[in-house]
Amino acid sequence: MMVTVLEDDALTRLLIEANPARTPKEAELDAAAIRMRERIVRTGQSSARPTRRRSVRVAWATALTATAAAGAVVFGLALPAGQAVAVTPAPLSFTDAGSTQQIVERSTALLAEGRGVIEPERSVESAIWALSVDVDEQQMAVVPQFSTLTWNEDLSGRLVTVAGDSYWPSDTQDGTAEAIPGGTVLMDLQMKPGEFNTPVVEAPGDSADDVQAMLVAYGMPADPDASQLVDSLITAFDQWTLTDAQHAVVLEMLEAEDGVSVLGASTDRLGRPVYALSVPGAGDGTDETVLISTESGRIVGVETEQASADGIIPEGAVVMYNLWI
Numbered sequence: 001m002m003v004t005v006l007e008d009d010a011l012t013r014l015l016i017e018a019n020p021a022r023t024p025k026e027a028e029l030d031a032a033a034i035r036m037r038e039r040i041v042r043t044g045q046s047s048a049r050p051t052r053r054r055s056v057r058v059a060w061a062t063a064l065t066a067t068a069a070a071g072a073v074v075f076g077l078a079l080p081a082g083q084a085v086a087v088t089p090a091p092l093s094f095t096d097a098g099s100t101q102q103i104v105e106r107s108t109a110l111l112a113e114g115r116g117v118i119e120p121e122r123s124v125e126s127a128i129w130a131l132s133v134d135v136d137e138q139q140m141a142v143v144p145q146f147s148t149l150t151w152n153e154d155l156s157g158r159l160v161t162v163a164g165d166s167y168w169p170s171d172t173q174d175g176t177a178e179a180i181p182g183g184t185v186l187m188d189l190q191m192k193p194g195e196f197n198t199p200v201v202e203a204p205g206d207s208a209d210d211v212q213a214m215l216v217a218y219g220m221p222a223d224p225d226a227s228q229l230v231d232s233l234i235t236a237f238d239q240w241t242l243t244d245a246q247h248a249v250v251l252e253m254l255e256a257e258d259g260v261s262v263l264g265a266s267t268d269r270l271g272r273p274v275y276a277l278s279v280p281g282a283g284d285g286t287d288e289t290v291l292i293s294t295e296s297g298r299i300v301g302v303e304t305e306q307a308s309a310d311g312i313i314p315e316g317a318v319v320m321y322n323l324w325i
Contacts, residue, residue, distance in 0.1 A: 094264030110297030
């Protein structure tokens, strides 16, 4: 874990600048946007409670105007001294795993065994991290959240988000109580027919053309860089559980992009063995790490890191992660 101390003005600037909205402000919320909102807007002992200073309120307001954001989301706790503290998960550690080509070849060989879903499914289980803040009690903890999204062809559906067990970094102050008990239901959203928002209603095919068309529908340019490819796959993976053949196409697309490099082998935050590929950012100050299961070959997560120190967040700090289960 890393703890960064920042002034209120710096936190305000970070929250505004680090979350450029991908969609117009007037656009309707899709499932990914709703989930992003729930990472920040909490229930019970959380940053949704009335605050004595503006840093947490800024987080709330920014979330509502940048709910489909790409990049860093940092939560602040206003301390009596007038400063705010941001806490981010510890970076993963890596061991040698060979070249990008070798990792993709191993992964596509596993995917060719076809052990995943036979057809794309309109359901997704995922884990994200978020920070729970109780300003009145001066308590803060990293709270993993587990979401289950199911939706139907008539655009009805349900999204349930449950808190995992909160935890504190070992190198920070002692005495911080659990802010949100594990198992707490943070949201149970029922969507009536027509309420779920997605550009891809029909199940996409397995061919390279089909997968590219799906990713373009989710915002990828026709000639993307690696970061744009990853941004669109995150949105797609947040709405669909795709087939192994479709994962293989995405991996081959990623391998073909400039700048993608190997970080190595690691264990993700759910304890799963993974390969990690580094994807350079597109000028927003963050880089991304794509996590690939060493057991199935499927893409199982993306982490976002600060590309360079900017006076607010140290270089390499993890500012967000999305894991698919």
